[in-house]
Amino acid sequence: MTSVCFYFQVHQPxxxxxxxxxxxxxxxxxxxxxxxxxxxxxxxxxxxxxxxxLMLELIKKHEGKFRISYSISGVCLEQFEMYKPEVIQSFKDxxxxxCVEILSETYYHSLSFFYSKxxxxxxxxxxxxxxxxxxxxxxxVFRNTELMFSNxxxxxxxxxxxxxxxxxxxxxxxxxxxPNFVYQTPNHEPIGLLLxxxxxxxxxxxxxxxxxxxxxxxxxxxxxxxxxxxxxxAETINLFMDYETFGxxxxxxxxxxxxxxYLPSEILRHPDFDFKTxxxxxxxxxxxxxxxxxxxTSWADSERDLSAWLxxxxxxxxxxxxxxxxxxxxxxGNEALLHTxxxxxxxxxxxxxxxxxxxxxxxxxxxxxxxxxYDAAIFYMNxxxxxxxxxxx
Amino acid sequence: MKSKLKVLTLGxxxxxLLTGGLGIACYGLAKALSKKVDxxxxxxxxxxxxxxxxxxxxxxxxxxxxxxxxxxxxNLEEIQYRLEDFATVEKIDIELNPYPVYSPFTKTKISAEKxxxxxxxxxxxxxASEAFALFQDKDIYGPNIMRKVAAYTEVVCRLAENIEFxxxxxxxxxxxxxxxxxxxxxxxxxxxxxxxxESDRVHPDARNDVYYLxxxxxxxxxxxxxxxxxxxxxxxxxxxxxxxxxxxxxxxIEPVEKFKNKKDKPGxxxxxxxxxxxxxxxxxxxxxxxxxxxxxxxxxxxYVAGLGDQLGHLKYLVEQNNIQDYFVFTGFxxxxxxxxxxxxxxxxxxxxxxxxxxxxALEAAQFDVPCVISxxxxxxxxxxxxxxxxxxDTNKFSDLLYAVMNFEGIKETLVGLTRKDLEKINxxxxxxxxxxxxxxxxx
Numbered sequence: 001m002t003s004v005c006f007y008f009q010v011h012q013p014x015x016x017x018x019x020x021x022x023x024x025x026x027x028x029x030x031x032x033x034x035x036x037x038x039x040x041x042x043x044x045x046x047x048x049x050x051x052x053x054l055m056l057e058l059i060k061k062h063e064g065k066f067r068i069s070y071s072i073s074g075v076c077l078e079q080f081e082m083y084k085p086e087v088i089q090s091f092k093d094x095x096x097x098x099c100v101e102i103l104s105e106t107y108y109h110s111l112s113f114f115y116s117k118x119x120x121x122x123x124x125x126x127x128x129x130x131x132x133x134x135x136x137x138x139x140x141v142f143r144n145t146e147l148m149f150s151n152x153x154x155x156x157x158x159x160x161x162x163x164x165x166x167x168x169x170x171x172x173x174x175x176x177x178x179p180n181f182v183y184q185t186p187n188h189e190p191i192g193l194l195l196x197x198x199x200x201x202x203x204x205x206x207x208x209x210x211x212x213x214x215x216x217x218x219x220x221x222x223x224x225x226x227x228x229x230x231x232x233x234a235e236t237i238n239l240f241m242d243y244e245t246f247g248x249x250x251x252x253x254x255x256x257x258x259x260x261x262y263l264p265s266e267i268l269r270h271p272d273f274d275f276k277t278x279x280x281x282x283x284x285x286x287x288x289x290x291x292x293x294x295x296x297t298s299w300a301d302s303e304r305d306l307s308a309w310l311x312x313x314x315x316x317x318x319x320x321x322x323x324x325x326x327x328x329x330x331x332x333g334n335e336a337l338l339h340t341x342x343x344x345x346x347x348x349x350x351x352x353x354x355x356x357x358x359x360x361x362x363x364x365x366x367x368x369x370x371x372x373x374y375d376a377a378i379f380y381m382n383x384x385x386x387x388x389x390x391x392x393x
Numbered sequence: 394m395k396s397k398l399k400v401l402t403l404g405x406x407x408x409x410l411l412t413g414g415l416g417i418a419c420y421g422l423a424k425a426l427s428k429k430v431d432x433x434x435x436x437x438x439x440x441x442x443x444x445x446x447x448x449x450x451x452x453x454x455x456x457x458x459x460x461x462x463x464x465x466x467x468n469l470e471e472i473q474y475r476l477e478d479f480a481t482v483e484k485i486d487i488e489l490n491p492y493p494v495y496s497p498f499t500k501t502k503i504s505a506e507k508x509x510x511x512x513x514x515x516x517x518x519x520x521a522s523e524a525f526a527l528f529q530d531k532d533i534y535g536p537n538i539m540r541k542v543a544a545y546t547e548v549v550c551r552l553a554e555n556i557e558f559x560x561x562x563x564x565x566x567x568x569x570x571x572x573x574x575x576x577x578x579x580x581x582x583x584x585x586x587x588x589x590x591e592s593d594r595v596h597p598d599a600r601n602d603v604y605y606l607x608x609x610x611x612x613x614x615x616x617x618x619x620x621x622x623x624x625x626x627x628x629x630x631x632x633x634x635x636x637x638x639x640x641x642x643x644x645x646i647e648p649v650e651k652f653k654n655k656k657d658k659p660g661x662x663x664x665x666x667x668x669x670x671x672x673x674x675x676x677x678x679x680x681x682x683x684x685x686x687x688x689x690x691x692x693x694x695x696y697v698a699g700l701g702d703q704l705g706h707l708k709y710l711v712e713q714n715n716i717q718d719y720f721v722f723t724g725f726x727x728x729x730x731x732x733x734x735x736x737x738x739x740x741x742x743x744x745x746x747x748x749x750x751x752x753x754a755l756e757a758a759q760f761d762v763p764c765v766i767s768x769x770x771x772x773x774x775x776x777x778x779x780x781x782x783x784x785x786d787t788n789k790f791s792d793l794l795y796a797v798m799n800f801e802g803i804k805e806t807l808v809g810l811t812r813k814d815l816e817k818i819n820x821x822x823x824x825x826x827x828x829x830x831x832x833x834x835x836x
Contacts, residue, residue: 022792312809314802378796
């Protein structure tokens with residue numbers, strides 16, 4: 001038996017606004033309110049609501065055979081509540097089917113694991129509380145921000161009691177092996193590792209509408225055939241992607257929704273193939289080999305490491321600065337300040353400061369609410385300066 | 394064996410006398426081009442100490458004139474160019490230099506050239522010795538400039554009779570009359586290199602002698618080479634020259650020995666401006682930005698290194714607003730002193746209103762000084778890792794300066810990436826562009 005395991009990331013940060021140094025000391029509201037709301041509106045209509053409706057339809061049509069999972073960040077859940085409560089309801093409807101698993105992550109979609117274990121645990125707990133209060137479920141599988149992973153992460157999460165963890169299947173660490181099995185840590189801890197099959201995942205999420213791709217156009221039968229071809233040498237096909245694939249990254253005109261609509265039935269044509277959620281995969285299949293990840297990996301860029309968030313000096317200074325405030329924030333005992341501090345840890349802030357793809361000619365590649373990584377860094381550091389000021393005051 | 398192309402270059406300021414980027418650019422380009430073509434450069438003055446590896450430098454003040462002949466007017470009938478009213482110009486109190494700036498308090502006569510054609514009309518008989526005496530003048534850019542231009546033109550054309558060339562390459566308006574004349578006399582193609590424009594120096598709507606000279610030059614030229622896309626756009630927009638004969642050739646830079654020094658007062662933060670203090674360079678923006686920044690950064694000092702017709706006004710504003718403690722006016726400084734200043738600078742500030750290139754920003758970058766510059770500058774096309782704002786946006790400028798001087802990570806990233814960007818900026822690239830995309834087109 002081989003299982004197709006879908007995991008969709010659902011996340012929106014609280015973007016900060018263009019914040020001038022002149023506001024430091026008297027403007028304590030940092031959020032790009034209007035933008036955040038507009039983006040939430042737009043993406044909800046183009047993606048979340050439309051895709052959720054389709055998923056619900058497919059789940060009902062296949063009577064439990066079509067099973068999927070999501071990880072929704074805490075800051076995203078909050079924005080749904082603020083701006084688009086109907087999205088929360090649609091996720092509730094999905095969870096209620098019993099065919100949809102919710103995963104655990106840090107509430108603020110942060111890099112806290114690498115800076116403060118204490119803060120990391122606080123955020124994981126906060127997320128778990130939120131998930132339970134909204135959906136009534138207790139996740140058993142974890143996924144760290146943007147699939148940031150290492151032996152240390154796996155070990156830690158295992159000790160926290162999770163049965164499984166999602167990560168990227170990195171070629172240089174797989175060393176010729178397939179991601180299509182459940183792996184284990186070098187220390188043989190109880191936790192099971194689910195490795196993204198990036199080839200098949202990215203076919204759907206990135207190459208789908210690329211006319212220069214040799215396999216364009218991608219149809220459901222074609223994709224199902226590729227999946228079926230793994231028979232005999234795969235137990236789990238881990239298709240991990242951003243949920244915005246459906247309607248945002250891939251526009252409806254590309255046919256992505258039609259593809260999705262027919263995919264489950266095409267996959268299920270083969271009697272040895274089914275759908276399982278991450279925890280079901282962990283429970284169904286044994287851990288095979290060891291997947292050794294001594295240095296952190298992620299699902300970002302070609303390097304699949306953490307460089308997208310901390311490669312340059314301004315990112316490093318920003319991260320260091322925000323985490324250096326932990327003690328002062330906790331001392332205030334003020335929930336609002338703690339929450340503001342948490343929101344300033346969201347990985348996107350640092351992602352926007354990346355200079356990896358930055359040169360004036362490549363603006364189109366650059367994906368950020370700001371005109372340049374420098375603007376992103378300047379506004380962030382100004383905000384942090386004001387935040388520091390409020391802590392002192 | 395195919396012989397090399399022979400190019401006659403008409404420069405003005407040579408070697409670099411620090412009055413602006415023109416001389417530096419001419420020199421750097423000549424050096425690189427001389428590897429590809431046989432180069433003869435005509436200039437008003439030359440210092441014998443200057444290394445001229447590959448090209449023949451003829452300084453007009455060094456030309457031996459063994460016989461005292463008068464430079465008669467040329468036969469005017471067939472000549473199609475006229476430079477208007479030289480004698481009258483002499484009587485008018487206009488401060489003219491290659492960067493002519495019309496100060497509000499100077500009487501200016503704008504003698505607009507209505508015709509499409511400029512005619513060359515040397516209005517007096519100059520004794521050879523007289524003509525050359527003009528070029529002995531230490532101050533190349535003094536009040537006699539139009540007269541010098543006329544004399545220059547005449548002398549150059551005479552000299553060119555004995556020089557073999559395939560192409561004429563002129564740098565900026567001062568040389569255009571000569572270039573046009575040479576083209577007509579020889580039938581060889583004319584290339585005009587645009588380092589600056591009246592539309593930058595004065596105003597986009599300015600229509601005066603220099604403007605029409607510039608326009609003539611560009612119209613008569615076979616190719617026009619601005620030093621930036623920004624200038625290329627200005628040429629199309631303000632001079633009506635068709636884009637298909639305009640090719641941008643970005644300036645290069647000479648490598649320098651960079652060094653860092655500590656300030657005498659380590660707590661201070663220095664914002665450095667280098668250049669002529671004239672409208673084009675945005676001195677009022679310096680003032681306005683300083684006013685905002687000072688409120689948040691009492692430790693900041695604005696170093697203004699340069700002279701110009703707006704210097705007095707800037708000082709006046711600074712004093713009236715009682716912020717003179719935050720300003721240091723160094724006056725004119727030598728190349729060595731520039732290095733000393735840059736070695737201590739925390740940030741380089743160039744808020745130009747309209748800057749065809751802006752070599753000084755690159756010079757600062759070579760000293761690992763982060764740059765905050767105007768978007769209305771040519772050099773911004775080559776500096777993705779400089780911080781930029783529109784010239785009028787002093788709010789943004791003060792934000793950018795504040796960030797560079799207070800957030801180490803941002804400064805380090807800017808400097809580190811700019812170091813890599815600088816590697817792509819050199820005269821070899823400019824020379825190659827000119828040789829492959831311009832000179833070769835003629836043959």
